[in-house]
Amino acid sequence: xxxxxEKDIIIYSTEDFNPEHILECGQVFSYxxxxxxxxxxxADKKAVIKREENCYRIVTDDAKYFINYFDLNTxxxxxxxxxxxxxxxxxxxxxxxxxxxxxxxxPFETIISFIVSANxxxxxxxxxxxxxxxxxxxxxxxxxxxxxxxxxxxxxEEDFKKIGAGYRAKYLYSVCRQxxxxxxxxxxxxxxxxxxxxxxxxxxxxxKVADCIMLFGFSRQDVFPVDTxxxxxxxxxxxxxxxxxxxxxxxxxxxxxxxxxxxxxxFYSQRSDIK
DNA sequence: AGCCAGGGACTCC
DNA sequence: GGAGTCCATGGC
Numbered sequence: 001x002x003x004x005x006e007k008d009i010i011i012y013s014t015e016d017f018n019p020e021h022i023l024e025c026g027q028v029f030s031y032x033x034x035x036x037x038x039x040x041x042x043a044d045k046k047a048v049i050k051r052e053e054n055c056y057r058i059v060t061d062d063a064k065y066f067i068n069y070f071d072l073n074t075x076x077x078x079x080x081x082x083x084x085x086x087x088x089x090x091x092x093x094x095x096x097x098x099x100x101x102x103x104x105x106x107p108f109e110t111i112i113s114f115i116v117s118a119n120x121x122x123x124x125x126x127x128x129x130x131x132x133x134x135x136x137x138x139x140x141x142x143x144x145x146x147x148x149x150x151x152x153x154x155x156x157e158e159d160f161k162k163i164g165a166g167y168r169a170k171y172l173y174s175v176c177r178q179x180x181x182x183x184x185x186x187x188x189x190x191x192x193x194x195x196x197x198x199x200x201x202x203x204x205x206x207x208k209v210a211d212c213i214m215l216f217g218f219s220r221q222d223v224f225p226v227d228t229x230x231x232x233x234x235x236x237x238x239x240x241x242x243x244x245x246x247x248x249x250x251x252x253x254x255x256x257x258x259x260x261x262x263x264x265x266x267f268y269s270q271r272s273d274i275k
Numbered sequence: 276a277g278c279c280a281g282g283g284a285c286t287c288c
Numbered sequence: 289g290g291a292g293t294c295c296a297t298g299g300c
Binding site: 119120121123124127161164165166167168169243 | 290294295296297298299
């Protein structure tokens with residue numbers, strides 16, 4: 001990826017970087033579109049992505065953080081070549097979401113976000129997560145940081161209900177109780193299968209949510225989140241199959257260590273319902 | 276009005 | 289280990 005850092009980050013190779021694809025492909029919920037620009041919030045940080053003549057400009061106080069966040073040192077042209085299988089639908093999905101990059105999000109924020117995401121729609125997920133920021137996060141200049149565990153653990157189950165989390169309020173409350181006893185900073189060192197077990201032990205985290213957390217919060221590519229949209233893709237292009245465990249196994253066998261990337265192109269194109 | 280949303284827990288067997 | 293059922297809420 002060709003980019004330059006002054007104070008802002010300037011992105012030159014726009015075929016592998018498209019803010020619309022990156023932010024609206026379902027991997028992240030805390031962002032806004034204002035006119036032609038996007039604002040994304042991660043942990044206590046913020047970045048504005050502006051379209052300029054032959055490049056994108058990422059305006060932020062913490063360039064180092066967002067170079068990592070946007071995964072700028074991974075070559076996505078190569079990623080796309082690696083998963084461009086014989087399947088025509090895969091090639092179409094890649095073309096449709098050609099500017100997708102898998103974000104490296106904050107682990108705690110990702111855990112909370114994808115617990116909220118379960119059996120929910122994206123609009124409402126966004127609303128709940130912004131409310132969590134406003135109610136429990138530290139106020140910055142013009143936005144609220146996502147609360148740390150230390151800050152969020154004062155929340156009661158009722159607090160989460162008032163925010164609109166519905167039956168997930170109980171999960172959020174108990175996950176804070178569970179995480180109080182853990183050292184989350186050590187989880188990044190675990191191999192994927194052990195990290196998976198840690199995540200599955202959390203209330204409100206099943207295999208799909210665990211996969212999303214591993215992919216978006218722990219940079220693991222050897223996972224394949226299967227939700228209702230991926231199930232639709234699978235039935236459309238592979239077999240009529242509704243056992244998500246089997247679907248996951250088959251897709252992992254097909255895409256191997258590039259599964260996470262493949263999943264995201266497929267999810268985005270299917271959810272946007274390209275023909 | 277009824278179905279669906281980036282599913283998971285719980286209760287049976 | 290599977291199959292059924294229930295779960296809050298808002299958008300369409």
